[in-house]
Amino acid sequence: MTGSSTITAARSAAPANAAGTAPLTPPPQRAAWRRLAALARPPQPHLRTLLDARDPARAQALRFEAAGLTLDATRQALTLPAWHALLDLADEVSVRDHAQAMWRGAPINATEGRAVLHVALRGSHVDDPPWGSAVRDAVWHELQRFLGMAERLRAGAWRGHGGQPITDVVNLGIGGSDLGPRMAVQALGPTHAGPARVHFVSNPDAWALWEVLRPLQPERTLFIVQSKTFTTQETLLLAASARRWLADGGILEREQTPHWIAVTAHPERAQAWGVVADQVLRIWDWVGGRYSLWSAIGLPLAISIGRAAFEQLLAGAYAMDEHFLHAPLERNLPLALALLGVWNRNFLGCPTHLLALYDARLAEFARFIQQMDMESNGKSVHIDGQPVTVDTAPIVWGGLGIDAQHAYFQLLHQGTHRVPVDFIGVRETDAPLPNVAEHQRLLHTNLLAQAEALARGRDAEATAAALRAEGLDDAEVLRLTPHRTYRGNVPSNILWLPRLDPFHLGALVAAYEHKVFCQATLWGIHAYDQWGVELGKTIARTLATDAP
Numbered sequence: 001m002t003g004s005s006t007i008t009a010a011r012s013a014a015p016a017n018a019a020g021t022a023p024l025t026p027p028p029q030r031a032a033w034r035r036l037a038a039l040a041r042p043p044q045p046h047l048r049t050l051l052d053a054r055d056p057a058r059a060q061a062l063r064f065e066a067a068g069l070t071l072d073a074t075r076q077a078l079t080l081p082a083w084h085a086l087l088d089l090a091d092e093v094s095v096r097d098h099a100q101a102m103w104r105g106a107p108i109n110a111t112e113g114r115a116v117l118h119v120a121l122r123g124s125h126v127d128d129p130p131w132g133s134a135v136r137d138a139v140w141h142e143l144q145r146f147l148g149m150a151e152r153l154r155a156g157a158w159r160g161h162g163g164q165p166i167t168d169v170v171n172l173g174i175g176g177s178d179l180g181p182r183m184a185v186q187a188l189g190p191t192h193a194g195p196a197r198v199h200f201v202s203n204p205d206a207w208a209l210w211e212v213l214r215p216l217q218p219e220r221t222l223f224i225v226q227s228k229t230f231t232t233q234e235t236l237l238l239a240a241s242a243r244r245w246l247a248d249g250g251i252l253e254r255e256q257t258p259h260w261i262a263v264t265a266h267p268e269r270a271q272a273w274g275v276v277a278d279q280v281l282r283i284w285d286w287v288g289g290r291y292s293l294w295s296a297i298g299l300p301l302a303i304s305i306g307r308a309a310f311e312q313l314l315a316g317a318y319a320m321d322e323h324f325l326h327a328p329l330e331r332n333l334p335l336a337l338a339l340l341g342v343w344n345r346n347f348l349g350c351p352t353h354l355l356a357l358y359d360a361r362l363a364e365f366a367r368f369i370q371q372m373d374m375e376s377n378g379k380s381v382h383i384d385g386q387p388v389t390v391d392t393a394p395i396v397w398g399g400l401g402i403d404a405q406h407a408y409f410q411l412l413h414q415g416t417h418r419v420p421v422d423f424i425g426v427r428e429t430d431a432p433l434p435n436v437a438e439h440q441r442l443l444h445t446n447l448l449a450q451a452e453a454l455a456r457g458r459d460a461e462a463t464a465a466a467l468r469a470e471g472l473d474d475a476e477v478l479r480l481t482p483h484r485t486y487r488g489n490v491p492s493n494i495l496w497l498p499r500l501d502p503f504h505l506g507a508l509v510a511a512y513e514h515k516v517f518c519q520a521t522l523w524g525i526h527a528y529d530q531w532g533v534e535l536g537k538t539i540a541r542t543l544a545t546d547a548p
């Protein structure tokens with residue numbers, strides 16, 4: 001008792017946080033948080049009851065639209081008063097002031113003393129940006145450089161050893177230097193792919209590299225070494241092995257210049273490694289790795305989809321940024337994702353969060369968001385260094401929804417975990433098959449069926465009636481009813497993209513970025529450092545000499 005009041009006293013004297021906004025108040029001490037805790041107390045209405053009530057006010061409040069995306073959150077397990085209390089929480093925490101501080105370039109990544117300005121990467125056309133004209137001009141300059149390189153490669157004007165055109169580009173990078181471009185190339189490549197094939201190697205297992213290199217010709221292959229720090233051992237080993245592969249293929253080290261591009265916040269390290277200055281692209285310490293898709297880290301994507309499409313990706317993200325910054329709290333799509341996630345995590349006690357993608361091109365999306373969310377908000381101390389007293393990031397997982405239905409959805413329906421889901425679907429598709437509409441219909445009906453089944457479930461009475469209708473006798477009905485009953489009451493969002501094009505993919509990714517930001521703000525934690533991964537790296541370096 002004494003201990004906790006001491007902590008409280010120390011906190012109330014705490015200075016304003018790095019954003020220069022409100023002093024940090026632990027979430028449970030906020031009035032809205034306490035109201036939410038009361039509103040979450042059992043008994044709660046079953047989702048089936050909430051949906052059957054067909055309350056137009058609730059339906060209206062829980063539907064959102066931004067940058068062409070729609071969010072249907074009516075299958076979240078909460079009442080209107082709870083939704084209003086969540087909005088009060090956002091207001092009390094001054095989420096918007098914190099966002100503006102980020103936009104201004106305040107050092108909100110306080111443990112590293114850095115600004116966090118991935119939003120500037122999609123705003124290099126803005127006249128008088130809050131992040132200042134120096135940042136804007138630097139972003140613009142580098143954007144032109146890497147889009148120019150991408151266009152040269154796409155035009156076949158970038159020649160390898162012996163004047164051979166480059167036909168294959170291999171991205172060497174890991175984490176944020178891999179997952180974003182990999183996800184986006186897979187999502188957009190099928191409709192925009194240019195002449196050069198783009199490959200990704202992140203894992204330092206020799207097989208991972210060999211599998212990619214095996215069919216390639218050295219004189220037609222270009223490598224991009226992506227590493228913000230340019231110290232990541234995995235990436236540097238891959239690069240060294242690729243350099244040797246080129247040499248073994250007859251291209252001496254001193255002749256390899258056209259085969260290497262590097263992207264880093266430390267150009268001097270890339271040059272010392274051997275990449276010529278003209279082919280070193282820069283990012284900045286204010287770009288977090290997991291938020292860097294929009295920077296030169298997006299080069300493999302730009303090579304795959306071209307300048308115009310890449311600019312559309314930036315435009316979509318910018319449209320979402322504008323929405324996030326200016327839409328009223330109650331209409332704000334990324335904020336809604338964040339608040340509903342907090343409700344599920346902290347008030348309904350759900351430890352995980354599933355992303356179910358109903359478009360095969362989005363197969364890598366869950367892995368990408370997993371890093372963005374878990375590496376950002378996997379924290380257990382507040383920004384003032386005190387231990388958190390509420391749960392933070394859930395475990396984020398997922399994959400392609402249709403496949404998952406035939407794999408792990410059983411647990412969602414009848415297991416002991418309650419797993420909130422984001423269903424993500426694409427309304428129109430243009431895959432060149434004559435019966436594409438039939439494929440699309442199957443995907444969409446399944447998406448909706450799963451959301452409904454998870455929300456409503458089927459109680460024992462309805463199950464018994466269904467079994468009787470199948471012709472089973474009373475004893476069988478009694479025996480099977482518990483096994484064939486669905487608890488339901490599993491909350492979900494449905495996010496629709498009108499099309500999977502660069503603009504809407506950009507908007508979707510930016511929505512999740514802002515969701516993560518809002519949740520960090522609501523929990524009072526730092527989202528933009530990742531010290532947790534450092535210890536393992538240090539120990540690995542120490543052990544390196546002893547490894548078999």
Ligand SMILES: O=P(O)(O)OC[C@H]1O[C@](O)(CO)[C@@H](O)[C@@H]1O
Nearest residue numbers: 175176177227228229232289533
């Ligand atoms: O781009 P780098 O510096 O090679 O880092 C790769 C990844 O490693 C991490 O630092 C984690 O170890 C991520 O945050 C980052 O995206």
